[in-house]
Amino acid sequence: MTEPQAGSGLPGLERYYILTQGRSAPTADASTLDVATLIVARSTPEPGTQPEHDAILRWCRDPLSVAELGAHLGLPFNILSVLVADLLNTGRVEARDPIAGTGDHGPDLALLEEVLSGLQRL
């Protein structure tokens, strides 16, 4: 096991408090983050990057959902949202929301067709 990182000896809630510097909800863009939102890194970790931000950037070199990130990093959704928001606000990651079945212009039949043929190939 590697050297414990700052705060890793603390019980859950106290550790979360330190990770997020006391913030319990994300700001701006990330307040719409969905469990199926794909996060993609737009930069590589730099020296001095907070370890948790660093981990998100590494995991998201290829697109990865917020749910998968949470599972891999062992972080609850609200805490992860705060950390992803930091990276979004500084342009270090891109977030792609799941495509909904209905958009502004009504149901997306082409999308449903694409989903259907994908399932039929399984």
Added chain:
Amino acid sequence: MDFNGFDRPAFPQRAEALHAGSRSVKVMVAGGFGTGKTTMVGSVSEIVPLTTEETLTQATVGVDDLVGVADKKSTTVSLDFGRISLNEQLVLYLFGTPGQERFWFLWNGLFKGALGAVVLVDTRRLESSFRAIEEMERLEVPFVIALNLFPDAHNHPVEEVREALAISPQTPIVTCDARDRASSRDVLIALIRHIKERSVAALEPR
């Protein structure tokens, strides 16, 4: 909760990596406790099913809701999920909802943006899925009912179940074995076909 997340080697397995331009869609699997939600997610997923968690604290629920659990600082509510690559650009995430419907609000509107939902029903305990069906109707999420045929279940005629659960004639009811990949896939196909038909009907001039 185990909190060694950042000590693990932080590299996803390359074989599982999504293509750079990928987009996602999501489908929910709801139903009462023990109806086979996690089993279904696991049987069609291309990745080992994962669990993402949310911590319920006083800040998230408000103090009143914690009456009676005053000695508990936080509660963890889990969401099991899996993934299916539909093609090189599109990936489907399948989320098994927590059995306790009252916690669904924790994930930013869990059903918002979902294509639709599968509501699993155990025919031996029809009542356990009542609440999930009510929620789908309230949230106006398109859904199909999937009767998970447990080995010792009586073979209820579908129409009998429809009547017992007060399911509208427009909502499809299918049978399945949630342990079986092809069977679970067929439930998803039935759901997408249903959503398509609804959409087409909505587009037709009245």
